[in-house]
Amino acid sequence: MREDHALPVASRARLVGAAADLVRRDRGAFFAMLALNVLAVGAGLLGPWLLGRIVNAVQDGATVSTVDRLAVGVVVSAVVQLLLARWARLIGHRFGERTLARVRERFVDRAVALPVSVVERAGTGDLVVRGTSDVGAVGTALRDAGPDLLIGGIQAPLILAAVFFLDPLLGVCGLAGLVGIRFATRWYLRRAPAAYMAEGVANSALAEALSATAAGARTIEAFGLEERHVAAVLEKIEASHRTRTRTLSLRSVLFPSLDISHVLPVVGVLLVGAPLLERDMVTLGAVVAAVLYLRQLAEPLDLILRWVEQLQSSGASFARVEGLGVQLDSLEGALTGLSVGRPSARPVGDRIELRGVHYAYDPPYDGTSDVVRGVDLTVRPGERLAVVGQSGAGKTTLSRLLAGIDTPRAGTVSVGGVPVADLPSQILRRQIVLVTQEHHVFTGTLRDNLLLAAPDAADAALTGALSAVGADWAERLRHGLDTELGAREHQLDGAQAQQLSLARVVLADPHTVVLDEATALLDPRTARRTERALAAVLAGRTVIAIAHRLHTAHDADRVAVMDGGRLTELGSHDELVAAGGTYAALWRSWHGDAAAPA
Numbered sequence: 001m002r003e004d005h006a007l008p009v010a011s012r013a014r015l016v017g018a019a020a021d022l023v024r025r026d027r028g029a030f031f032a033m034l035a036l037n038v039l040a041v042g043a044g045l046l047g048p049w050l051l052g053r054i055v056n057a058v059q060d061g062a063t064v065s066t067v068d069r070l071a072v073g074v075v076v077s078a079v080v081q082l083l084l085a086r087w088a089r090l091i092g093h094r095f096g097e098r099t100l101a102r103v104r105e106r107f108v109d110r111a112v113a114l115p116v117s118v119v120e121r122a123g124t125g126d127l128v129v130r131g132t133s134d135v136g137a138v139g140t141a142l143r144d145a146g147p148d149l150l151i152g153g154i155q156a157p158l159i160l161a162a163v164f165f166l167d168p169l170l171g172v173c174g175l176a177g178l179v180g181i182r183f184a185t186r187w188y189l190r191r192a193p194a195a196y197m198a199e200g201v202a203n204s205a206l207a208e209a210l211s212a213t214a215a216g217a218r219t220i221e222a223f224g225l226e227e228r229h230v231a232a233v234l235e236k237i238e239a240s241h242r243t244r245t246r247t248l249s250l251r252s253v254l255f256p257s258l259d260i261s262h263v264l265p266v267v268g269v270l271l272v273g274a275p276l277l278e279r280d281m282v283t284l285g286a287v288v289a290a291v292l293y294l295r296q297l298a299e300p301l302d303l304i305l306r307w308v309e310q311l312q313s314s315g316a317s318f319a320r321v322e323g324l325g326v327q328l329d330s331l332e333g334a335l336t337g338l339s340v341g342r343p344s345a346r347p348v349g350d351r352i353e354l355r356g357v358h359y360a361y362d363p364p365y366d367g368t369s370d371v372v373r374g375v376d377l378t379v380r381p382g383e384r385l386a387v388v389g390q391s392g393a394g395k396t397t398l399s400r401l402l403a404g405i406d407t408p409r410a411g412t413v414s415v416g417g418v419p420v421a422d423l424p425s426q427i428l429r430r431q432i433v434l435v436t437q438e439h440h441v442f443t444g445t446l447r448d449n450l451l452l453a454a455p456d457a458a459d460a461a462l463t464g465a466l467s468a469v470g471a472d473w474a475e476r477l478r479h480g481l482d483t484e485l486g487a488r489e490h491q492l493d494g495a496q497a498q499q500l501s502l503a504r505v506v507l508a509d510p511h512t513v514v515l516d517e518a519t520a521l522l523d524p525r526t527a528r529r530t531e532r533a534l535a536a537v538l539a540g541r542t543v544i545a546i547a548h549r550l551h552t553a554h555d556a557d558r559v560a561v562m563d564g565g566r567l568t569e570l571g572s573h574d575e576l577v578a579a580g581g582t583y584a585a586l587w588r589s590w591h592g593d594a595a596a597p598a
Contacts, residue, residue: 199244459481
């Protein structure tokens, strides 16, 4: 994954805005959790104060009944605190789960809205890590860290206020003992965000390397590239280990410093309280209550500081999750419910036109690295156009430009007079569908896989689509459309999976279909039968077929020949064979006949 192609991360200002938006969506639960925690802390503060009263009462010779009444108050305050805290935590966890669901849903919406070209260049490994590990870390923060931090954030200042209420001097001593926490935390926070961000990037790079190696395992073995790929993966593992060790070293400094800082306030109060007690400047009950309060302070401080470390990781993860929104906002023509194109962009007719189209995958974008160069082409509605050429001629890139997956560096690709880049995706996919060699079988039934293209289709339409593409194997399935597909269920071979993809195209019913070697995995006989079936089903629709099998070109209305990124020939099969140019040479080579038959 190249650094300039990586998906972005959100800024601090955007994260604050996103967090505030999540709170607003469930503000009732948030403020209920806040109020209950305040009441729980208030009830908890009564216990040490009543214990201090008991100490003073015993010292003054109070009766047993007086002490018993105070003891009952301690018990009641503890029970009330427990009930209120449990109630607040329950509401907090529910708030966290609902908010996490919103984060997941928004992530999926944004991931689906990303242009395919952006995902391909960034690498699917990065997107997978953001959707799994990063979203999981955000979930931990919302479900566990959020409620705990809220409780600790309320308890700590109220407990310190209670110590100052008992005796201001004791309060100063307790507060002075906490100064070390400030320095340790500040030191940690200066270094942690960058360290955790680097760890996330390293993990994404490792996931991308592993997924790429697993996907191309057979090719790697065939070409004897095992050692090279193992070395590359080991390098990514070492980088991941290095960043992980860095964050671990930061924690190993923070936590011991905090443990020491928890003891210092208690020691300070005892050292100062003893001489004050000798001079009758403070009561023994006040010193006892202050010590108990400061010991009680250790729990909320532990909660806060323990989750500070988690929040650094979760904050970096949240920035990466929200980075998809940043990517969408930065893209012109990223057209979904999250990012909408021009309201006036509505095609009139089905004519597809390319005018002066140039495209380059990588910089410099000055024409020297273009893989498509100055293509001018008009595809008439209902026409069958075949695009042929040698490997690397620019055929696949042209298909991606036609389908709106990539945007031209210069020039325009339009449908119905509207640039494809300006069309909202929900309109574009009703106009043009690209079918490639890649195919996907989703876990679920055969029916579920087909309904992705037409959610309201009846069973007759589903079986009709399968028949249209020659998928007669579906008729032999024991459970028919209810057959479960997947690695652990009925597994389709490559040809069957490709026919399933083509059946989805039939159900989607676009006016233009771009077939980029869509039948490449089928044997010649099955491919020929499937293409003939598709020709019958797609009669009257525009079909742009990009293939090396020239029988597709023979059946087409016109043939476009790509060579070196340029459109060099355009005409019918017979015209181009008669012209004796590049296409005629390709036809002779493929047909094995020097006479170039028509």
